[in-house]
Amino acid sequence: MTTRDTSAPGKPVIGVFDSGFGGLTVLRALLPLIxxxxxxxxxxxxxxxxxxxxRETITxxxxxxxxxxxxxxxxxxxxxxxxxxxxxxDDLKANLSIPVIGVIEPGAQAxxxxxxxxxxxxxxxxxxxxxxxxxxxxxxxxxxxxKACPLLVPLVEEGWIDHRVNAAVTLEVLRIYLxxxxxxxxxxxxxxxxxxxxxxxxxxxxxxxxxxxxPMRVIDSAEATAQAVAAHLxxxxxxxxxxxxxxxxxxxxxxxxxxxxxxGHPLGEVRxxxxxx
Amino acid sequence: MTTRDTSAPGKPVIGVFDSGFGGLTVLRALLPLIxxxxxxxxxxxxxxxxxxxxRETITxxxxxxxxxxxxxxxxxxxxxxxxxxxxxxDDLKANLSIPVIGVIEPGAQAxxxxxxxxxxxxxxxxxxxxxxxxxxxxxxxxxxxxKACPLLVPLVEEGWIDHRVNAAVTLEVLRIYLxxxxxxxxxxxxxxxxxxxxxxxxxxxxxxxxxxxxPMRVIDSAEATAQAVAAHLxxxxxxxxxxxxxxxxxxxxxxxxxxxxxxGHPLGEVRxxxxxx
Numbered sequence: 001m002t003t004r005d006t007s008a009p010g011k012p013v014i015g016v017f018d019s020g021f022g023g024l025t026v027l028r029a030l031l032p033l034i035x036x037x038x039x040x041x042x043x044x045x046x047x048x049x050x051x052x053x054x055r056e057t058i059t060x061x062x063x064x065x066x067x068x069x070x071x072x073x074x075x076x077x078x079x080x081x082x083x084x085x086x087x088x089x090d091d092l093k094a095n096l097s098i099p100v101i102g103v104i105e106p107g108a109q110a111x112x113x114x115x116x117x118x119x120x121x122x123x124x125x126x127x128x129x130x131x132x133x134x135x136x137x138x139x140x141x142x143x144x145x146x147k148a149c150p151l152l153v154p155l156v157e158e159g160w161i162d163h164r165v166n167a168a169v170t171l172e173v174l175r176i177y178l179x180x181x182x183x184x185x186x187x188x189x190x191x192x193x194x195x196x197x198x199x200x201x202x203x204x205x206x207x208x209x210x211x212x213x214x215p216m217r218v219i220d221s222a223e224a225t226a227q228a229v230a231a232h233l234x235x236x237x238x239x240x241x242x243x244x245x246x247x248x249x250x251x252x253x254x255x256x257x258x259x260x261x262x263x264g265h266p267l268g269e270v271r272x273x274x275x276x277x
Numbered sequence: 278m279t280t281r282d283t284s285a286p287g288k289p290v291i292g293v294f295d296s297g298f299g300g301l302t303v304l305r306a307l308l309p310l311i312x313x314x315x316x317x318x319x320x321x322x323x324x325x326x327x328x329x330x331x332r333e334t335i336t337x338x339x340x341x342x343x344x345x346x347x348x349x350x351x352x353x354x355x356x357x358x359x360x361x362x363x364x365x366x367d368d369l370k371a372n373l374s375i376p377v378i379g380v381i382e383p384g385a386q387a388x389x390x391x392x393x394x395x396x397x398x399x400x401x402x403x404x405x406x407x408x409x410x411x412x413x414x415x416x417x418x419x420x421x422x423x424k425a426c427p428l429l430v431p432l433v434e435e436g437w438i439d440h441r442v443n444a445a446v447t448l449e450v451l452r453i454y455l456x457x458x459x460x461x462x463x464x465x466x467x468x469x470x471x472x473x474x475x476x477x478x479x480x481x482x483x484x485x486x487x488x489x490x491x492p493m494r495v496i497d498s499a500e501a502t503a504q505a506v507a508a509h510l511x512x513x514x515x516x517x518x519x520x521x522x523x524x525x526x527x528x529x530x531x532x533x534x535x536x537x538x539x540x541g542h543p544l545g546e547v548r549x550x551x552x553x554x
Contacts, residue, residue, distance in 0.1 A: 002496060046334045052434075054528040057323045058334055154431040157329075174441055251331040276553070 012233055013038045014150030017065050020048040021198030023080025028225035031242050034153035038150035039244045040072050040083025046249035050083040051124025062088040063095060064275045070098055078229055082194050082240060083124050106228040108136035111192050114217050118143040120185050123194030125150050132191060133194055145185035149177045156197045174208040193220040246270040289510055294342050296325040298359030306503035308519050316521045317349050321459050321528035326430060327360040327400025339365040340372060341552045347375055355506055357430035357472050360401050363409035371458045383505040384498030385413035391494050395420040397462050400471030401428030402427050410471055422462035424456045433474045449482025451485040459491060470497040523547040
């Protein structure tokens with residue numbers, strides 16, 4: 001899965017971009033769904049996290065990352081980062097000549113397919129401030145409440161998501177965030193995970209909802225995004241095994257170590273690139 | 278305190294640099310100690326946090342930030358960031374023609390003046406991985422144990438540091454980190470706060486140490502760094518009120534809002550600059 005199969009001219013080349021590791025949960029959903037593709041993944045780890053930065057800064061970072069993937073031969077670009085999708089998708093579409101698919105519209109569509117009532121969205125501060133989920137869900141006729149959860153990404157990256165390793169702290173943080181959110185959206189029955197780090201918290205989120213006696217359907221947008229990508233591909237992909245290339249803008253050791261938790265298996269080689277940040 | 282007093286030619290111009298807001302705790306210590314100076318503060322907020330990034334990336338960021346301050350007329354540069362000091366101080370000294378003072382050596386000297394036995398250092402992952410505190414403390418004849426605490430900066434930035442606002446979570450995180458650290462350094466009697474965000478946690482840290490029945494002297498390096506700067510200045514500064522200019526590389530609204538917690542009073546005008554990240 002680490003070298004590019006140049007002998008398959010019909011093989012689609014899909015670029016996947018995130019500020020860090022979280023987008024690997026989207027790649028994880030893509031691999032079984034579109035196995036006959038070549039994937040180029042870029043984690044802009046030198047400039048992460050995007051979640052606390054401004055629209056102008058995030059757009060500048062996302063554009064340079066997207067251009068790198070297009071230059072590497074990507075024929076379709078997946079913005080596997082909620083913050084970059086929320087703040088930079090329109091600019092990316094306007095400035096690139098290849099199709100660009102973000103994670104928010106597919107996530108909103110998946111909520112629409114499930115929802116009986118209100119939708120609660122958990123995301124980073126930058127994503128919630130953009131109101132992108134509220135806009136996407138409102139256009140689909142749903143009621144949206146967004147909740148910023150700045151501590152969840154650091155808790156996932158610290159690895160405190162396992163019952164053997166300080167998960168009690170993460171459960172307490174989730175309890176506080178969900179209580180605050182449900183006070184604003186007491187009838188929400190669908191919970192949309194608006195950050196690609198959050199799928200790793202899904203078991204703890206479900207435990208917290210049980211403890212709060214507030215059952216909800218929990219949707220993560222990785223699977224929905226993978227299906228949107230599959231629907232977009234006009235060529236029928238071969239059934240060959242997928243191939244992957246990985247690039248990061250900072251420490252490749254850390255990327256390999258943390259990334260395997262998100263992808264679900266080892267990454268293999270990761271190449272370091274400099275985007276001039 | 279917001280405009281530069283160009284009518285005082287003998288007024289020293291001191292540049293203060295951090296990846297974000299934390300360095301404002303160093304500026305806060307400088308203002309009463311060297312009131313007759315003009316300060317230029319730069320928070321490289323577009324690229325924060327430095328604490329999780331590599332030496333090469335941090336050095337590149339710190340150099341561009343330091344050059345900006347020298348270009349603005351700084352005659353002395355304070356690296357008010359433990360991570361940048363740990364990883365980039367030597368490169369900054371080699372590449373700048375003005376004196377450069379970091380926070381680690383003054384912090385280590387303050388520990389030396391206090392310590393009866395072992396010193397425990399709490400810091401970011403990048404700072405502890407650099408072993409800069411171990412080196413500085415060992416050279417002074419002290420025994421050092423370093424503990425990485427990646428969740429503390431996000432907790433401070435979330436504002437969960439007040440007994441009215443979810444401080445119980447922060448106390449539990451501190452309990453876990455300090456228990457882990459004290460298992461490695463059971464006889465440590467001095468605790469050195471190796472991150473400029475941590476002074477805002479000092480009351481909660483002292484509470485946690487009391488609850489653990491492990492009293493320690495808690496030293497933050499901001500005060501020690503300010504004294505090292507004062508000792509370096511050859512001209513006797515006037516007794517005029519200090520003047521300050523503030524620059525940030527990302528959202529100035531957030532910088533003004535969060536920054537006042539670190540400085541202890543409102544910042545006034547903050548100017549946005551682009552360092553090309």
